[in-house]
Amino acid sequence: MNFLDYFQHYPDNIQQQVAQLISSNKLVDYFKNKYPTAHQLKSEKHLFEYTNRFKQRYLKNAPKLSSVGYKKQKDLVQNALGTHTFKRQQHGGKLKAKHEIAIAEQLKCAPEPLLKMLIIHELAHFKEKDHNKAFYQLCCHMEPDYHQLELDLRLFLVLQKQGLSFYDK
């Protein structure tokens, strides 16, 4: 597969930098320098508490977060690193709304800022369904470095696909 597919919607100069980073085998160094360690949010309880802190801080009036968990995701390229599911369930005549966030299993062993970026992304879907301007503005409000982190997350996927991730050791 061509790793550059992950970066298709970025400007040419970014794509060139990415191609250079990959072809010169500098990706491991890039991550070792920038993100030396993995996050410690291995359990779903910790993951939930971590996510809910951001939710309480930035989206206090949004509906209650029901659960956050690591799940196998089928297509990682098509913005499907995480999902936000909104379910209405019939409970004894009462409608119960549930907001569930699923984080791709691949992020279980990853640098914390990248996990955080994905959580911010999924939380932003509480307010904006689509990936529009308002959506990204909200993401950047919660995490000013959002766009750089999203690029780094794509680079991280390349690192993993190449079998070079050192975060699970």
Ligand SMILES: [Zn+2]
């Ligand atoms: Zn999304």
